[in-house]
Amino acid sequence: MTTTAHLGANGTGPVTGGPGAGREPGGRGRLRGLGWLVWRQHRLFFGLLLAAVVGGAAWCVVLRGRMAGFIASHHIDGCSLISLVPRCEGTQEAVTEFRGTYGWALQLAEMGLLLLPVLIGLFLGAPLIARELEAGTHQLVLTQSVGPLRWLAAKAALPALVVLSGVTALSAVFTWMWQAAGDEVSGAYWYSTTDFAVLGPVPVAYALLGLAVGVLAGLLLRRTVPTMGVTLGAMILAPFVLKQIRPYLMPIRTAEFGPEEAAQLPDNAWLVGQGHYTRSGAHLPDNVCDSFGDYESCLRARGVVGQYMDYQPASHHWPLAWIESGLVLAVVAVLTVIAFRVMRRRHG
Structure with missing residues (x-):
């Protein structure tokens, strides 16, 4: 008569039994047999x-x-x-x-x-x-x-x-x-x-x-x-x-463009933000003067001297x-x- 001692809950522990107790049908070991079972269950996917x-x-x-x-x-x-x-x-x-x-x-x-x-x-x-x-x-x-x-x-x-x-x-x-x-x-x-x-x-x-x-x-x-x-x-x-x-x-890179420069990044650069910068170097939102009737006067009043663009270069x-x-x-x-x-x- 053959007896088998089951493994513990964590899958470890003594295993006793006859000569075939450590093998699955077809000569597969238990780990291989379990892997084979998983493969069979999901072979379609x-x-x-x-x-x-x-x-x-x-x-x-x-x-x-x-x-x-x-x-x-x-x-x-x-x-x-x-x-x-x-x-x-x-x-x-x-x-x-x-x-x-x-x-x-x-x-x-x-x-x-x-x-x-x-x-x-x-x-x-x-x-x-x-x-x-x-x-x-x-x-x-x-x-x-x-x-x-x-x-x-x-x-x-x-x-x-x-x-x-x-x-x-x-x-x-x-x-x-x-x-x-x-x-x-x-x-x-x-x-x-x-x-x-x-x-x-x-x-x-x-x-x-x-x-x-x-x-x-x-x-x-x-x-x-x-x-x-x-x-x-x-x-x-x-x-x-x-x-x-x-x-x-x-880190985001910033490019600044003067009043006479075309504000444009390389084609493959990722623009993540833009706006205006002032003489002091402060950055203002792009729509800071949208609600004002005289757009140019608003920019001058705020000391705007150019545009900036925040971007991630293609190298990133x-x-x-x-x-x-x-x-x-x-x-x-x-x-x-x-x-x-x-x-x-x-x-x-």
Whole structure:
């Protein structure tokens, strides 16, 4: 007769039994068997994610080749519709044609990558734990030699690895494509809400955030549909909040223009504020004299001698992206720790 001593609540402890007690059917060890179970449960979503990555990457590769060819043949690299660059004189028609030909395809790729973290949170993160708790199927696993913390780790680790690999690959290919035509030529500037969120590490961080929010909400709510609602709300709120503080994650630069100078920044600079400056160096809001009948007299009375513009240069793009991604990943780490604490408290 064979007896088995179950592991403790934390997944550790002695295991005794016959020769096959430490193996799953088919010769799999328990950890491998648990990972295989997680894969089987979510193989449909993993397959769809893989298809999206492969299809999206192929789309970006083809699109990049076509856009780069158009830009090179029309000599419009770095040219916008209205540009101060001398070599871009007379290229407005070609830039307009480029945007009309490839703008929709670029926007389609952007929207796909923008929605991907939200879809990951809704259809992978939210039901990952909530569905198990709602149906009670977790009890079967926890009565075996698998502790609750080990079960949670296995449930979250494999999806996190798949998401990290897939979104990183797709984001890298999209960024490579965007670098051929982004900013001036396409009008898809790095600082726009859409483009900033889909370039470099940013979509990867938000995808992991969607997964972490879904797991924690599932543990707390124990119902799939409410968990999906909370996850959706969080994935809308988080980018909105970070968008408000994004301009201030790095020191803002200021450019001042005298009364005879044209107040204009480089095309790829991110304007975050503007107004007037006085002889004393004080900065006044741009609308300080809007309510006065004689606009020029109002400016003279206040001692205004020129205009200023606060901006983030294009060189700050990647530092800002990594800083924001770091903040999001810090939130992911906090949510993960809380999830394990909740699991330990409720299930020993």
